[in-house]
Amino acid sequence: MDNIAIELRGIDKSFGPVHANKNINLKVRKGTIHGIIGENGAGKSTLMSILYGFYQADSGEIIVDGQPVSIRDPNAAISAGIGMVHQHFMLVENFTVLENVMLGAEDSQILNKGIAKARQELKRLEKEYALEVNPDALIEELPVGLQQRVEILKALYRKADILILDEPTGVLTPAEADHLFRILEQLKAQGKTIILITHKLREIMAITDEVSVMRRGEMVATRTTGETSVEELAELMVGRRVLLRVQKGEGTPGDVKLSVQGLTVKDSRGVTMVDDVSFDVRAGEIVGIAGVAGNGQSELLEAIAGIRKATSGTVLLNGESVDVTGHRDPAALRARGLAHVPEDRHHVGLVLKFEESENAILGYHNDPRYLNGVFLDIDAIRKDAEEKIAKYDIRPPNARLKTANFSGGNQQKIVLAREMERGPDVLIIGQPTRGVDVGAIEFIHKRIIEMRDQGKAVLLVSVELDEIRALSDRILVMFAGRVVGERSPDATEGELGLLMAGVEGRKEAAE
Amino acid sequence: MDFFHVLVVLLESTIRVSVPLVFAALAGLFTERAGVFDIGLEGKMLGAAFAAGAAAAVTQSVWIGLIAAILISVLLSLVHGYASITQRGNQIVSGVAINFIVAGSTVILGEAWFRQGGRTPALAEGARFQIVNFPGADAIREVPILGPIYADLLSGHFLLTYLAFAMVPISWWILYRTRFGLRLRAVGENPGAVDTAGISVIWLRYRAVICCGILCGFAGAYLSLAMTAGFVKGMTAGKGYIALAALIFAKWRPKNVMLACLLFGFLDALAIRLQGTPLPLVGQVPVQLMQALPYILTVILLAGFIGKAIPPKAGGVPYVKER
Numbered sequence A: 001m002d003n004i005a006i007e008l009r010g011i012d013k014s015f016g017p018v019h020a021n022k023n024i025n026l027k028v029r030k031g032t033i034h035g036i037i038g039e040n041g042a043g044k045s046t047l048m049s050i051l052y053g054f055y056q057a058d059s060g061e062i063i064v065d066g067q068p069v070s071i072r073d074p075n076a077a078i079s080a081g082i083g084m085v086h087q088h089f090m091l092v093e094n095f096t097v098l099e100n101v102m103l104g105a106e107d108s109q110i111l112n113k114g115i116a117k118a119r120q121e122l123k124r125l126e127k128e129y130a131l132e133v134n135p136d137a138l139i140e141e142l143p144v145g146l147q148q149r150v151e152i153l154k155a156l157y158r159k160a161d162i163l164i165l166d167e168p169t170g171v172l173t174p175a176e177a178d179h180l181f182r183i184l185e186q187l188k189a190q191g192k193t194i195i196l197i198t199h200k201l202r203e204i205m206a207i208t209d210e211v212s213v214m215r216r217g218e219m220v221a222t223r224t225t226g227e228t229s230v231e232e233l234a235e236l237m238v239g240r241r242v243l244l245r246v247q248k249g250e251g252t253p254g255d256v257k258l259s260v261q262g263l264t265v266k267d268s269r270g271v272t273m274v275d276d277v278s279f280d281v282r283a284g285e286i287v288g289i290a291g292v293a294g295n296g297q298s299e300l301l302e303a304i305a306g307i308r309k310a311t312s313g314t315v316l317l318n319g320e321s322v323d324v325t326g327h328r329d330p331a332a333l334r335a336r337g338l339a340h341v342p343e344d345r346h347h348v349g350l351v352l353k354f355e356e357s358e359n360a361i362l363g364y365h366n367d368p369r370y371l372n373g374v375f376l377d378i379d380a381i382r383k384d385a386e387e388k389i390a391k392y393d394i395r396p397p398n399a400r401l402k403t404a405n406f407s408g409g410n411q412q413k414i415v416l417a418r419e420m421e422r423g424p425d426v427l428i429i430g431q432p433t434r435g436v437d438v439g440a441i442e443f444i445h446k447r448i449i450e451m452r453d454q455g456k457a458v459l460l461v462s463v464e465l466d467e468i469r470a471l472s473d474r475i476l477v478m479f480a481g482r483v484v485g486e487r488s489p490d491a492t493e494g495e496l497g498l499l500m501a502g503v504e505g506r507k508e509a510a511e
Numbered sequence B: 001m002d003f004f005h006v007l008v009v010l011l012e013s014t015i016r017v018s019v020p021l022v023f024a025a026l027a028g029l030f031t032e033r034a035g036v037f038d039i040g041l042e043g044k045m046l047g048a049a050f051a052a053g054a055a056a057a058v059t060q061s062v063w064i065g066l067i068a069a070i071l072i073s074v075l076l077s078l079v080h081g082y083a084s085i086t087q088r089g090n091q092i093v094s095g096v097a098i099n100f101i102v103a104g105s106t107v108i109l110g111e112a113w114f115r116q117g118g119r120t121p122a123l124a125e126g127a128r129f130q131i132v133n134f135p136g137a138d139a140i141r142e143v144p145i146l147g148p149i150y151a152d153l154l155s156g157h158f159l160l161t162y163l164a165f166a167m168v169p170i171s172w173w174i175l176y177r178t179r180f181g182l183r184l185r186a187v188g189e190n191p192g193a194v195d196t197a198g199i200s201v202i203w204l205r206y207r208a209v210i211c212c213g214i215l216c217g218f219a220g221a222y223l224s225l226a227m228t229a230g231f232v233k234g235m236t237a238g239k240g241y242i243a244l245a246a247l248i249f250a251k252w253r254p255k256n257v258m259l260a261c262l263l264f265g266f267l268d269a270l271a272i273r274l275q276g277t278p279l280p281l282v283g284q285v286p287v288q289l290m291q292a293l294p295y296i297l298t299v300i301l302l303a304g305f306i307g308k309a310i311p312p313k314a315g316g317v318p319y320v321k322e323r
Helices: A044-051 A074-079 A097-102 A111-129 A144-157 A174-189 A201-207 A230-238 A297-305 A330-335 A345-349 A378-392 A408-420 A438-453 A465-471 A493-500 A503-510 B002-033 B041-059 B062-086 B091-114 B146-154 B159-177 B179-189 B191-196 B201-227 B239-249 B254-274 B287-305
Strands: A004-015 A018-029 A033-038 A059-064 A067-069 A082-085 A162-166 A193-198 A210-215 A218-224 A256-266 A272-282 A285-290 A312-317 A320-322 A338-341 A426-430 A457-461 A474-479 A482-487
Touching: A004 A044, A004 A193, A018 A033, A018 A044, A018 A193, A018 A210, A018 A218, A033 A044, A033 A174, A033 A201, A033 A230, A044 A162, A044 A193, A074 A082, A082 A144, A097 A111, A097 A144, A097 B179, A111 A144, A111 A174, A111 B179, A144 A174, A174 A193, A174 A201, A174 A493, A193 A201, A201 A230, A210 A230, A218 A230, A230 A438, A256 A297, A256 A426, A256 A457, A272 A285, A272 A297, A272 A457, A272 A482, A285 A438, A285 A465, A285 A493, A297 A338, A297 A426, A297 A457, A330 A338, A338 A408, A345 A408, A378 A408, A408 A438, A426 A438, A438 A457, A438 A465, A457 A465, A465 A493, A474 A493, A482 A493, B002 B041, B002 B146, B002 B159, B002 B179, B002 B201, B002 B239, B002 B254, B041 B062, B041 B091, B041 B201, B041 B239, B062 B091, B062 B201, B159 B179, B159 B201, B159 B254, B179 B191, B179 B201, B191 B201, B201 B239, B239 B254, B239 B287, B254 B287
Parallel strands: A033 A193, A033 A210, A082 A162, A162 A193, A285 A457, A285 A474, A338 A426, A426 A457
Antiparallel strands: A004 A018, A004 A059, A059 A067, A210 A218, A256 A272, A256 A312, A312 A320, A474 A482
16 A cells, blocks of 8 residues: 555546546556546546646545645645646746746745755756756747756656656657656656656557556546557547558559749748748648648748748649749638648637637638628528538537537547538648547548548648658658658658757758 | 036936836836736826825825825725736726726815815925935035035935835845745746746735835825825826836836836926927927827837837736636
8 A cells, every 4th residue: 555656536526517527546656657648638637737736626535645635726736745747838938947946945035045055956956867957048048848857857846756747748859758758767766656647649658657548537447558558548548449540552643733942931030930942742642741840840831821921932833833922812822722721720720719610611701602692691601511510520510609619629620621621632731630639530630541542632741750650651851941851651750750850851961 | 507507407307207107117017027917007196196195184294195195006906906816807907997987086086075176285394295405415516516416416305206216226126036026027927837836826916916006105195295295186197107108118127117217207307398498490399299208209119229028928818727
């Protein structure tokens, strides 16, 4: 019994009608890495927020080191030895590392003494756990990997023995993620207990000792990682068998449908985001653009879609040139056969306050099919929406529901249905499965491959390397705004990872 | 010598008109750095000026007047705090509402209590602040250059004037050298970081709002107990908005706040000085143009000369725990 670091008994939590956690029981052994996996909305984050004192459970008990504790606020969690690394970093960006680490644990009213102590303590932690970071650097100037390290240091500075990490690898490069895992191994070796929340099966398999699976608010199973498989975990998560990697046959590339030559894009500050990028996408092929977020993929996609001005370069759509540097007209591009699934569906792809049927025609609302003279033909629009709902299995199947009330995966399907059902020649897709559940991912991937098999040219941008490898016929890797290499989908993850980190690419460019 | 004399007079009145701006802008600094935007500086200052004038007139005590000013101003701050922190309302709407309520109610109450058309009775000497003269000020006034600087610029102001300028380094020290200041600046940038560190976001923001109330109280008391002898309706005359402009202009930093307030004060003093005096070449300048100068200057300078003023990141956004 005494080797249990933390135990949850019968934790129950509802938000109004939503039953987020149902009678959760969990035991985490001391000095292990315990994974918690589940789809979005399965209740993982709620459970961890209860553990960290953000929310109160409606009922149930938390036992830390054999002692029942009441965690009413983050303070109580901190004093119980629980630290948390949030998915979105809880850092003050214009503060230094030191100030961030100190915040809330300053010791005295006047800062001077506390600063000296914190500096010393930080040095000690740096040595003990090999977590190097300059204490006087501003957070906003650090790469995300280091920012995350500051979050870990914050927890350790508060003497946390149990460390909860919420989706820690979402923002990291593969290399940074590997580094994080080494840090976690190191922490484990020093006797810390780590709870890792993720929806990435691969991470669970790579690093955890035990794994618990959540589904729809319930804890459905706990397994020893060594005795389970990716397939079993996926099935437990979704509640049915899922194909983790969709089947796809050989592509039959045809004519060039989209041709990008020497495209350069600068952002509002004049920084070059896309630097002289050239490539072709043919009918019947999927070209994937891999890269760590922020290396120019977003800007590239937006420039092609006509929603961002390029500084120079040419784009040919179906062999005809598109004005990318001057007047931009996304509607005209749509009419010429380009469909765009934007990366950020909340800000660009959808109007969340509109009902589903309205979003289903957004951007195509001048189509005579939806018009009755100068007025919208509401009946026709709803009927059209209902057809798409049926075809794309959008749930709940209600065309009049506000879009904000759909889950991430279903919102994404609304956008996909709108863009794909137009039968475009060229489909450009950004982050098709960001914030989307395993089950919906399978569906979306199948649809994308179907589009290819129908002879569409597909340009795919994703920060999920697995996704790029599973779908693409050719992979281009972007780093610092440039295409630093082209690989076949058979390229190893390590090889692509090095390109994404800009290591291999520089050599290649030099040669 | 004549030019020098004019300059000293101009600078002296610059200091005099800058004081309420400095208090109010520092008041805004505290709340805005904590992430609560406050367009209600004007109303708080006006309410405080009225409370000071009324209380001093009734009790004949300048100190009770000052305390009344601070109490009313803090009370109004708490109303703003309740609306924007606890109830997560729109901070601009709440601030504007306070300005309107105060503008109207000071006149109504003033008329009901004193029957002087919304004024408070003129204050006798003991019921208002007196000028502090430094030792030997009169003796060395005749010394060229240094004399007038010592006697007219440094000496000869109200206690609150010295307090206002002392508040600049004090505010800096509080914001940058104390635990409270660190947390206050943090909560204006990322309240989530403060919350996860186990600190109450709500209580911290309330404390910032109370600091704002106290400083606005000083600003109001200065207007009715020092600058003039009693409250006159609408006597703040947009000073709260100028203070806000100074705050933005100063990019939310204490020292810059003081410099911006002095600049705006100087323009104000110049406007008063130039009233009715034709300028060479341009002739008579309408006084309204001079009064509009601080605002025009803010727009021009913000538009291109001082770079982007980046407000506290979480400013204006009520804190809601993520669901």
